[in-house]
Amino acid sequence: MKFFIISRSDDLSNDLMATAKAYLEDFGMTWEEDSPDVVLSIGGDGTLLHAFHKYREQLSTVAFVGVHTGHLGFYADWKPIELEKLVLSIAKKEYQVIDYPLLEVSINYQNSNEPSVYLALNESTVKSPDVTLVMDVILNGDHFERFRGDGLCVSTPSGSTAYNKALGGAIIHPSLQAIQLTEMASINNRVFRTVGSPLVLPGHHQCTLKPVKAPDFMVTVDHLQLLHKDVKSIEYKVAKERVRFARFRSFPFWKRVHDSFIDSER
Known part of the structure; x- marks a missing residue:
């Protein structure tokens, strides 16, 4: 499987990118910028928007997944402390692909x-x-x-x-x-x-x-x-065309809305 990572370029995001890249290559996956199967966005929803437009011509074959290094996002819903779990799931292909309009x-x-x-x-x-x-x-x-x-x-x-x-x-x-x-x-x-x-x-x-x-x-x-x-x-x-996301776990949309706009603890 081919993968690529896009970082927000702050120190934390770059460190997580380096760690994820090393892990995924250790699992036998191939770093490929031109035609990846999975694009991992590390930063926030804005970072994933940049990733989306970078691969605008490959939406039928690329699946996106986001790690947030700031506030919880609607597209970047994985936490930095969950990176190892996410990488393992990517390597084992334990995910479903969902698509949005x-x-x-x-x-x-x-x-x-x-x-x-x-x-x-x-x-x-x-x-x-x-x-x-x-x-x-x-x-x-x-x-x-x-x-x-x-x-x-x-x-x-x-x-x-x-x-x-x-x-x-x-x-x-x-x-x-x-x-x-x-x-x-x-x-x-x-x-x-x-x-x-x-x-x-x-x-x-x-x-x-x-x-x-x-x-x-x-x-x-x-x-x-x-x-x-x-x-x-x-x-x-x-x-x-539709955008494809790699979904590794259940995270209902309305829970995401609640956690982003209502839950004061997040």
């Missing part, structure tokens, strides 16, 4: 037939660089509303506990094929109106954002922040 982001341009296409594990946001964002929201080809405000966030179920939650969005179980559209500080008065509530769209639905005024936008895809010019539309839908 991803968000496909297609940005179309006014003077080009070639869209920019991205995959997001957590979310994508759209903001205007220097003025209020004004976007027509199209759902399945039908005009739904004209949004005015700070921005819009489209998240995956697994990403619903991240920025989406901070915006007041719902937490969605990652077994559901869905995406969620959440507003950022919408303008609502007697002239301008939005629905003012997060929208959860099933897997066979599509959300399209069309500029009303300025054609330039700041678009984020997870940790990536990009300025796109001359935008014609931005299309969001559940991607055909």
Whole structure:
């Protein structure tokens, strides 16, 4: 079996990476950066996001597992003191592979037939660089509303506990094929109106954002922040690809939510 390790690059994470690498090689596994079977992320959820985008073209063959060296994460759920147990389980292939939905982001341009296409594990946001964002929201080809405000966030179920939650969005179980559209500080008065509530769209639905005024936008895809010019539309839908995680033990999603947001001892 081939493996690779990505570290957050702090001292603790680097030490754990060196230890895990030595253990796994002692078990006869092969260190392989280009085409690993398992990618071990040591750091936090942000480290795993970097790992996901590094292997974005190999999602059908790579399984991810995360060790957290800070706070408990939704993707990095193993503790440093459990490293030896985790390494042994990887070496013995004592794990199941589960997969979660991803968000496909297609940005179309006014003077080009070639869209920019991205995959997001957590979310994508759209903001205007220097003025209020004004976007027509199209759902399945039908005009739904004209949004005015700070921005819009489209998240995956697994990403619903991240920025989406901070915006007041719902937490969605990652077994559901869905995406969620959440507003950022919408303008609502007697002239301008939005629905003012997060929208959860099933897997066979599509959300399209069309500029009303300025054609330039700041678009984020997870940790990536990009300025796109001359935008014609931005299309969001559940991607055909899915992210795969190596699961070694039961850790129910709602327990993870409880431990992250409610249990004060963690």
